[in-house]
Each structure stands twice: as structure tokens, then as C-alpha cells.
Amino acid sequence: MSAASKTGVAILGAGLFAKEAHVPSLETLGPLAPTVKAVYSRSEKSARELADEVTKRLNTKPGVYHDSDPASNLDALLARADISSVIVVLPITQQPSIILKALAAGKHVLSEKPVAPDVASGARLIATYNAEYKPKGLVWRVAENFEAEPGYIAVGRAIRAGKIGKVVFFSLRVVNYIDQESKWYKTPWRTIPDYQGGFLLDGGVHSTASLRVMLPSSLTHLSGFASLNKDYLAPHDTINTILKAADGSHGIFELSFAAPSASRSSIGNGTIITGTDGYLTVAQTKVQDPVTGGDKSVFRVTIKSVKTENGKAGPEKEEVIDEAVRGVELELASFFAAALEGKDDGLGDPLGALKDVALIQAALNSEGKLVDLENLVQQS
Structure with missing residues (x-):
């Protein structure tokens, strides 16, 4: 029996990412996803706009729920017996309470990253889930699409296979240009963020x-600095850090949304991981789709392997892997498999998402001092 024939799903939140990422991904999944039977937003206008998008792309007419009508509010949506799961795509500070509200109503939950605004509130949320709702068989996963991206998974697989030997050092650089006309900036909750880091938290957890x-190997320590270089990106827009992993490898993580121009964001971005027997690079690029003839986004992994004998490097071998960008689609598929069929592949574990928040929080507060990332998570 397909997931679509079972109880339905609701989308809570009607912002850009719900419309431009989740709905198209549900369309791609087709019968592998349950029917979207309801949408919710604080305002009736935005809820109806999302409902129209769902109707257009998914060929179904969902119920419309919003805060301006007590008969059609979130409580009414969560009371529906024909909805077994919800996708939460709401502002960062609102998500924890809505996650708990949905779990209390007996719904499985997929909530957008980050898991919470800070480590302490995320740890409390996970503890409550583990104590009260997980024993009841309810599934809660965090939608972190970079964790599901086949390109990044291919990198991990190549390293475990020994293609570059033991990891020695690494670097990840992400420089973005955000001006006040950007559709991502104009969202009110981003314009005046009531959470640490602003864009650095919201976007930075992808990188972590x-x-x-x-x-x-897991990251264990961090030292770094944070700064604000464009007032409209307050409270911070740039972090530069040094990281250490449990296996002794170390690296650099640089993240900024304060590029002076769009062209700066196209220089030097990406990941380089260097090992004893080679190195690899990862970057997002465009390639021609052989089916449509148009452009499609891929993560390109380039692996350079070299064996050293008697202190002399041998010939370098190159392997290139292109993996289509499809993390949102795959995180949704994983959640539905876990929630509806009990097939849990571990993707979207809230504890992993908490570690992502911990790294950003440490970078924002380090001021050059060494931060023990494991202690930060365990003591919260």
C-alpha cells in the first residue's frame, strides 16, 4: 500500500521554503508521499496562497487553517483524525512550541532546521520528546536537507573507503551576498531576528x-570570532573558526552573509578535505540535464588519490562524482518511511541537528577562547 493511500499530512507554515522547496519535493515524490490534506499559517492570506500552490502542483485541495478564525485554527487542524503527520516550516523561535503541540496531538513531526534557537532549548525539547512521545511510537525528525544530500553522503563514503587515506585537515568556506532586496531578507522574522546569529544560525546549520x-570523526573543539559588518544583518553576519575533530584532524570553517557584492560569493566557496593519500573537493555547480536539456544543480565531488611509496608520491588518480541536489525530497521520503512504515534510516536525528546548532552557538560566543563542543551539548 502506498503512503498516499494512508492518512494525510499537513504543512504548518506558508513561507518561501514551504512553497519553493517542500511542495515541489512532494510533487516529485508523488505516490511515495501522503496526501496534503491541510495547510496552516498565522494569516488567512498566506495560508490560502500555499493552498493554491498545493492544488496547482499536487492536484489536491487542502483545508485552509489560520489564526483569524477559531473554528479553523491550528487546534482544529491537529484534531483531524485523517492527518497523521505534519511538516513544520515556521519561524525559528515558534517551532519548539508547535512541535510539542503537534506531538501532544498524536502527530508525527518533521520540523525544519534548526532544531531550536539555541542549544539549551533544543536539549530540553529532545529530552521531552524522548521521555513523553518517543515511547508512544511518535516520530520526530529535523529536516536538514544538507544531511540528506547525496553529494555530501558520497564524500563520507569515499573517505570511509580510504580513497584519500586518513583525514589530516579540511576547510569549508561559504560567503554569501544578502542585500535588503533579497526575497530571503524581506521575510519579517529574518529582518528583525529574535534569535542568536540571524542568518548565521538559519543558514549556517546547513554547513555544519x-x-x-x-x-x-565528530568535531570536538572550536575557537573563533564573530562580527557584524552590515547593520541590517544584525546581530552577526560573519564567523571565522578553527575546528578540531576527535581523530586529531583539524580545519577552518568560515561563514559570512556580508559579501560586498554578488561576485564575491562566487570566489573560494566550497569544501576541501585533505588526507594522507590525496584530497577531495566539493562544490555546487550547474550541469546540463541530459533529459530536459536545461541546467540542473549538482554537488560535484572531485577526488584526487595518490599513493606514496618510499617517500615519493605516485601518479595521481582523479574521480569525479556529480550528485543532483535533492536533499529536501530525500529528507521527506525518509520521514514518511519512518512515520508511516517504521523504516527508520536515522536521517534527521534531532541530536545531530542539536550538534549543528552547538557549533554555530560556540562560534558566536567563543571570542577566541577554546570551546568544548561535546560539553556544550551534554551540559545543556
């Missing part, structure tokens, strides 16, 4: 998740 997936 990619490191978590690629590196063979």
Missing part, C-alpha cells in the same frame, strides 16, 4: 550538517 556528514 555537511561537515557532520562528510568527516569521519
